[in-house]
Amino acid sequence: MLYEEKEKDIEDNKNNNQSNETKINNNTLNKNIITFPENYDLTQIENMNNYLDIYQPTFKNNFELIEYLDSGSTGIVYKGKSKTKGNNQQYAFKFCIKLSKEKRNIRNNYHEIYYQKKLHHINISEILAFYKIEDKSYFSVSEFGKFGNLDNFLHNFLKRRFLSESFINYLSKPILESLYYMHRKKLYHMDVKKGNLVLDVEMNPKLIDFSSCISFEKYTPEQEIQLSKIGTGRYMAPELLNHEKIEVKYGDKIDVYSFGITIYNLAFGTYPYQLNSVQSNDYDKILEKLKEEPLEIPNNVEVSNMFKDFLKKVLELDYKKRYSIKDALEDPWIKGWNIIANEKDNTGIQENFIIRLISDNIPKFNQYIK
Ligand SMILES: Nc1ncnc2c1ncn2[C@@H]1O[C@H](COP(=O)(O)OP(=O)(O)O)[C@@H](O)[C@H]1O
Ligand SMILES: [Mg+2]
Secondary structure, X not given: OOOEEEEOOHHHHHXXXXXHHHHHHHOOOEOOOOEOOOOOOOOOHHHHHHHHHXXXXXXXXXXXXXXXXXXXXXXXXXXXXXXXXXXOOEEEEEEEOOXXXXXXXXXXXXXXXXXXXXXXXXXXXXXXXXXXXXXXXXXXXXXXXXXXXXXXXXXXXXXXXXXXXXXXXXXXXXXHHHHHHHHXXXXXXXXXXXXXXXXXXXXXXXXXXXXXXXXXXXXXXXXXXXXXXXXXXXXXOHHXXXXXXXXXXXXXXXXXXXXXXXXXXXXXXXXXXXXXXXXXXXXXXXXXXXXXXXXXXXXXXXXXXXXXXXXXXXXXXXXXXOOOHHHHHHOHHHHOOOHHHHHHHHHOOOHHHHHHHHOOOOOOOHHHOO
């Protein structure tokens, strides 16, 4: 796979791009520290292009940004394409910038890139290029999920609050496999959720966003580590919320729990333990609810008993009793009931298959199929 690492001397850029610099200054961008004032809207593609003209001109020789896609807590993401590859292959471009000392949104120097670079799996968005821009800001180019994250997919394409059990089943095995792959490399995602899973044009789920990823490489399985609160409140396992010390061999259970919340939410359109009403960063309240409320499987949607049992095992609060990734992959709901996925293997991606799979109106779906 193509991998480029391009670092550009900022001083050099400044000297060589006077005219563009003026353009940005007109938009009140502070050129020296590369921080953006409130009114500098980076969701406007022209603004980003101006910025790149100055700080990373080599980028434009290789890639072209097409449109703004989405923003998360660390990055602004665009859709774009390669200029050099001679095809119309699309990519996701994630721009992460250090905003200011108070509003620091890069947790660690490039560690997202460092980990993502090590991952090569069909269900993980592969990083193809990386452009460092000034102190702690960067631009990464990764495999693109044409249908967006699972939240976008639900709201923009299906116009529904939840997915069918069969579709969740179809997604679950590859997601678990991608986590199993990461865990074998002693890498833990730590922020598995709907917003960090995208669907590509062939409806393969792909894990994205390695900004919370941690490595247990340095530890032996019996060694204890102190967990700190990383991830997204409602998806965080109780041992994380509790700030517990756990043996490294149980580390994979944190991602299992978040995966469990993800599929619970996909199935019922809600969070367990009455967490809908709790602020996502109110960790104490979330922990309280986990202790107080029973795990209820809602009855707004009919699901199989196999699925209910599976949910209980991946959402077990006691991490020692909770399924490991391997246990989850061995569960009958995952192992035995993958008819739809197998059908896809035989027939390839076809409109009929998708339409049957989702069994609902999919507005404007045709234009997205290859
Ligand atoms: N490879 C990709 N394909 C499609 N959409 C993506 C891709 N990467 C990111 N996005 C979109 O951008 C959003 C934010 O990206 P993410 O990497 O999760 O950043 P953050 O760390 O800020 O959460 C995602 O939720 C998704 O909607
Ligand atoms: Mg994210």
